[in-house]
Structure formats: C-alpha cells, structure tokens
Amino acid sequence: MMMVSMEKGRKLIEYRLMKSLTRHLVLEIPSRRGYLNITPHVEELLRESGVQEGLCLVNAMHITASVFINDDEEGLLGDFERWLEKLAPHEPVGQYWHNLTGEDNADAHLKRQIIGREVVVAITKGKLDFGPWEQIFYGEFDGLRKKRVLIKILGE
Numbered sequence: 001m002m003m004v005s006m007e008k009g010r011k012l013i014e015y016r017l018m019k020s021l022t023r024h025l026v027l028e029i030p031s032r033r034g035y036l037n038i039t040p041h042v043e044e045l046l047r048e049s050g051v052q053e054g055l056c057l058v059n060a061m062h063i064t065a066s067v068f069i070n071d072d073e074e075g076l077l078g079d080f081e082r083w084l085e086k087l088a089p090h091e092p093v094g095q096y097w098h099n100l101t102g103e104d105n106a107d108a109h110l111k112r113q114i115i116g117r118e119v120v121v122a123i124t125k126g127k128l129d130f131g132p133w134e135q136i137f138y139g140e141f142d143g144l145r146k147k148r149v150l151i152k153i154l155g156e
Contacts, residue, residue, distance in 0.1 A: 021049035021153040024061070029143035032090075033108075035077045038067075038149065039135045042121075043128060045151050052126045054155015059118035061150050064108035064142035066115035071133040080139075084111045108141035115139050123155055 023045050025038060042058060060067045070076065088110035093099045096106030119136060122129040128136075138149055 016156050018054075018154060018156055019049060019051050021045060021051070021151075023151050025138075025149040025151065026146050027138055027140070027149060028146045029140040032141075032143050033081065034140050034143060035080070036138045036140070037072050037135050038138050039072075039128070042136055042151055046123065046126070046128065046153055049153040049155075051123055051153050051155035054123045054153065056121045056123055056128060057118060057150070057152040057154075058121070058136055059150040059152075060112070060138065061148040064105055064112055064140075065147055065149075066112050066117060066139035066141070067119050067149060068115050068137050068139060069119050069121070069130075069134050070137060072135045072137075073133075080115075084114060084141075087111075087114060105142040111139075111141040123153070 025041055027036065027038075029036065038058070042056060046056060058067045070080075088107040089095075090104075090107045093104045093106070098106035098109065121136070140147070
C-alpha cells in the first residue's frame with residue numbers, strides 16, 4: 001500500500017493511493033451459445049494488480065453476452081440453456097420485430113437481459129471473496145465471433 005503524506009498547516013494528512021488495473025479478455029465461443037468459466041483469468045489479473053482490498057468489476061462488452069456468478073456444474077449449465085431457450089426461443093426467428101431488420105439474434109438480446117451484463121466481486125486479502133461454489137462465467141448467446149470482457153480491479 002502506498003501512502004502520501006501532506007502537511008496542511010500544522011496537521012499531517014495521509015492519503016492512500018488506490019491501485020487500478022483494466023484489461024480485456026477476447027473470447028470466441030465456437031458455437032452460437034455457450035458458457036465459459038473465466039474465474040482463473042480474473043484471478044490471474046487480480047494477482048497482477050497487487051490489490052489486497054477492493055472491488056473487481058467483470059463486464060460483458062457486447063449486448064448479446066452476459067457475465068454472471070454461479071456454480072460450475074455441467075448439469076446446472078445445461079439447465080440454464082434449456083430454461084433460457086424456453087423464455088426466449090431462438091426459433092422461429094420471425095417472432096421477433098428485431099429480426100425484421102435482417103438480424104436473427106433477438107433472442108440473444110433477451111437472454112442477456114435475463115442473465116445480466118456484469119458482476120462486482122469484493123477483494124479481501126488479495127483474493128476474490130466468493131461464497132461456496134461461486135465462479136464467474138461468460139455466457140454467449142450469439143457467438144461465432146470475437147467478443148470482449150472488461151475486467152477492472154480497484155483498491156489498495
């Protein structure tokens with residue numbers, strides 16, 4: 001932790017300088033939809049940042065992808081897939097007004113709204129402060145091309 005002291009009149013004031021790290025993961029899911037546990041990538045960047053106490057933001061930078069926290073269990077990820085497809089089915093593509101523009105990904109936009117765009121995780125003693133079984137996932141709903149995930153780590 002870096003400290004800066006300044007004398008103001010006769011009073012000594014100490015300021016703690018905050019560290020920050022900003023990186024982008026570039027991901028390409030080889031199918032239209034899929035899920036990827038990105039926790040190891042985030043943990044590696046946290047180590048690089050040197051932050052011991054703070055916050056970590058992980059944000060999907062595309063409107064047809066999500067970042068979320070849950071258990072890394074194959075059956076559960078399959079359940080997410082089936083549940084989302086019931087809520088916002090891909091076909092028939094003509095059921096969505098958005099697809100009248102020549103797109104075929106309206107369902108991906110809706111799935112992103114359901115799952116969410118970002119997570120914020122506390123950093124305590126240099127580690128992501130997770131509950132039991134929690135992991136950070138990237139959810140892709142309109143893949144087959146490169147997309148970015150923003151990771152911003154702030155703290156001291």
